[in-house]
Amino acid sequence: MPANRRPVDREAKREEIVRAAAAQFLEVGFDETSMARLSAAAGVTTNTVYWYFEDKDALLVAVLDQLLADALLQREQVADRPWTEQVLWAVDRLERMRRLVAVVHARAATSPAVGAWHERFHALADDLLADGFRDAGAAEEDLAARTRVGVFVLEGLLTHPQPEQERRAVVELLTAGLHR
Amino acid sequence: MPANRRPVDREAKREEIVRAAAAQFLEVGFDETSMARLSAAAGVTTNTVYWYFEDKDALLVAVLDQLLADALLQREQVADRPWTEQVLWAVDRLERMRRLVAVVHARAATSPAVGAWHERFHALADDLLADGFRDAGAAEEDLAARTRVGVFVLEGLLTHPQPEQERRAVVELLTAGLHR
DNA sequence: GGCGCTCTTGAACGTCATGCAAGAGAAGGT
């Protein structure tokens, strides 16, 4: 039990660093953002960052968690739209994170922390998509395959940006034959 | 015009380096393979590698070109199998390059050379898949969307390994309703 | 035999992620 505690800060400062890191990672790129630059953007020294985060990968995971939480929160507001529209909304919403998708895939092979996050993310994505397809009237027998295709297409649309029209065509092909 | 030339070597040595690099990139990973380690594996010094290749990204592109050429060559031998089997064969064949897919996506954003290769690759993949789907009897109107989904699923299956059975289920969903 | 080219090498540079040891500042116990 802590015999001591700084006013409040702790959580607040951590979040501040995460926010600064997120901005840098999204705009500049993960590999391209040095810990020095990142720390400067957050208004602290590099060592301070290392006080709050084990290493750069841990910071990446924190950023991913925050971005994902934001997205999930916003999702509630479109939960009643038709399934096709929900998927298109997700693509649009997640596109800002485009650069991070490739980074996660690359680091997941090396960093256990990022690897674990990647698995958690796919479990969540699988659940959400399976629910959506089920509600939209997909046959139970090919639900698993359809879900997996859905996830792959989602990732593909994120990492290989397409014009609005193509995007819609692709998603509509995915939901073809469903009653909603 | 060259007033001079070493016996044969030139092309041979270049290829030797590419082969060594390919082995390292596939087994160890691109980020994890240092130029020093790579050069040692090829039996030369790092500077020698820099004589043949502009930088690490150029070497990556050379490796990708070689791997792709190999795969295309082998493909001819399965060109007469049913379309579904061809796609499954491609997934199986390309799986060795799994780690490189993420690397290409990550570096494409930064390195113009890798970016260009990535675009070339997708143009080729689009062509091959479109031809395949057309031959398999896909409707001309949703050929483009189907092709794009195909590419995304292919990349997805590469980067997120699935058990044989799941893989087949996914690919069969893609080719559902086609007469071959 | 010397010029010029291709190729190779040794040593260096700048940047990066990260580690270490020392300190600042505020509770809490006495």
Place this chain on the structure above:
DNA sequence: ACCTTCTCTTGCATGACGTTCAAGAGCGCC
């Protein structure tokens, strides 16, 4: 009021990396 203890911050160092520079070595051609 002092001193310990804990959280947090900092300056400096380290080792690895990608890449560059300047100097050669060996061969073909005049």
